[in-house]
Amino acid sequence: MILGGEFKIGQEALAGLKKxxxxxxSCSIIDNTYVLPLMxxxxxxxxxxxxxxxxxxxxxFVVEVAGFVPLVWxxxxxxxxxxxxxxxxxxxCMFVYNTCDNMDGRHARALNMGSVIGEMFDHGLDSLTNVCxxxxxxxxxxxxxxxxxxxxxxxxxxxxxxVLFFTRKLVIGDLAFVPVDTTELQYFSILSVLVTALTGPHxxxxxxxxxxxxxxxxxxxxxVFSLGGNCAFQLIRQLSSSARARITREYAQxxxxxxxxxxxxxVIPDATQQPLPYFFIIAGMFSKLLTEIIFSNVGGVPxxxxxxxxxxxxxxxxxxxxxxxxxxxxxxxxxxxxxLLLWAAYFANLVYLAAKYLRLPVFTVxxxxxx
Numbered sequence: 001m002i003l004g005g006e007f008k009i010g011q012e013a014l015a016g017l018k019k020x021x022x023x024x025x026s027c028s029i030i031d032n033t034y035v036l037p038l039m040x041x042x043x044x045x046x047x048x049x050x051x052x053x054x055x056x057x058x059x060x061f062v063v064e065v066a067g068f069v070p071l072v073w074x075x076x077x078x079x080x081x082x083x084x085x086x087x088x089x090x091x092x093c094m095f096v097y098n099t100c101d102n103m104d105g106r107h108a109r110a111l112n113m114g115s116v117i118g119e120m121f122d123h124g125l126d127s128l129t130n131v132c133x134x135x136x137x138x139x140x141x142x143x144x145x146x147x148x149x150x151x152x153x154x155x156x157x158x159x160x161x162x163v164l165f166f167t168r169k170l171v172i173g174d175l176a177f178v179p180v181d182t183t184e185l186q187y188f189s190i191l192s193v194l195v196t197a198l199t200g201p202h203x204x205x206x207x208x209x210x211x212x213x214x215x216x217x218x219x220x221x222x223x224v225f226s227l228g229g230n231c232a233f234q235l236i237r238q239l240s241s242s243a244r245a246r247i248t249r250e251y252a253q254x255x256x257x258x259x260x261x262x263x264x265x266x267v268i269p270d271a272t273q274q275p276l277p278y279f280f281i282i283a284g285m286f287s288k289l290l291t292e293i294i295f296s297n298v299g300g301v302p303x304x305x306x307x308x309x310x311x312x313x314x315x316x317x318x319x320x321x322x323x324x325x326x327x328x329x330x331x332x333x334x335x336x337x338x339x340l341l342l343w344a345a346y347f348a349n350l351v352y353l354a355a356k357y358l359r360l361p362v363f364t365v366x367x368x369x370x371x
Contacts, residue, residue: 006292006302006309007349014357016299017116030183036102043099044106052365053108054121060100061125067093068132071139076276078144078151087197090136094190097129098183111369116298117351117360123297124347127162127290131283133189134158135276140196141204141216148265148272150220155279156261157227159286163254164234166290167247169297171238185226250293253308257285260314268321270328277332281317284339285310291347300354313339
């Protein structure tokens with residue numbers, strides 16, 4: 001199958017879902033503290049039993065997107081910073097998402113509704129929220145003032161780490177959190193946006209004593225160091241496993257996405273003047289790949305295709321550059337829209353087929369669970 005074949009999922013591809021059991025481990029600093037888990041447990045008890053865990057997940061996702069879109073829309077150059085109240089609203093929305101993301105599993109266990117559908121739905125939405133956590137920080141620290149390759153490297157490392165985090169399940173058998181992991185990075189993003197809202201973006205211009213560099217440059221160093229270190233840790237562990245051959249295709253797809261990103265970067269220098277649609281196109285490809293990996297993690301078998309449909313987005317931008325059918329900006333927004341709709345259709349199709357096959361509800365709570 002060449003194009004569109006990834007949507008053709010038969011019964012045999014879903015059979016493994018019935019055998020799946022969720023396994024995870026965590027040495028994450030925040031996840032093992034007392035205060036935040038206590039807050040999540042307390043808030044979960046306030047959630048009505050009629051409110052399904054997946055509805056809680058979706059609520060957090062919608063709230064985060066609602067806070068994300070206005071901010072990045074008015075700061076498309078990653079230099080213009082909006083008023084403090086808008087940044088504060090974005091930080092609040094990010095906090096709500098993180099809280100819902102940590103409550104949905106607790107709510108599912110309280111209702112005895114933990115299932116493959118819940119894992120697919122939760123992690124599937126997580127595949128798109130990387131961009132909602134990363135770009136607001138870039139807006140706040142005015143990352144557009146930095147050399148573009150700095151911003152490019154951070155964004156690509158964020159997405160690559162997400163891929164390596166989920167491929168770990170295919171190789172090692174569980175999802176393990178390291179001390180500085182997803183939760184820590186999310187709270188760093190929230191605090192960065194909140195501090196900027198309270199002090200203004202000029203705080204990132206302050207020179208750090210004895211180092212002679214700005215806070216913005218320190219952020220770049222810490223981001224690359226932490227993300228690069230986590231990527232290296234996961235990669236070494238996976239490549240040293242005897243089951244590494246199971247993820248050859250996923251590694252190849254990740255390298256392909258890097259190749260497309262670098263190609264647009266070098267072939268179309270003007271694309272870097274419009275960083276948001278550029279990053280959105282890349283995020284769309286990564287989200288599609290992550291959704292496929294998540295489906296594999298729960299026992300599904302994604303169809304193998306020669307050319308993934310998500311690759312049409314960067315191919316269109318590159319081809320349009322030479323034939324000049326649309327202005328560059330319009331071509332990039334068209335490609336991003338296609339990439340986002342493709343991910344949404346693919347994700348919804350997987351959840352629908354899995355729920356139908358397993359005969360499990362997605363957004364409703366069975367009557368017997370309410371007592």
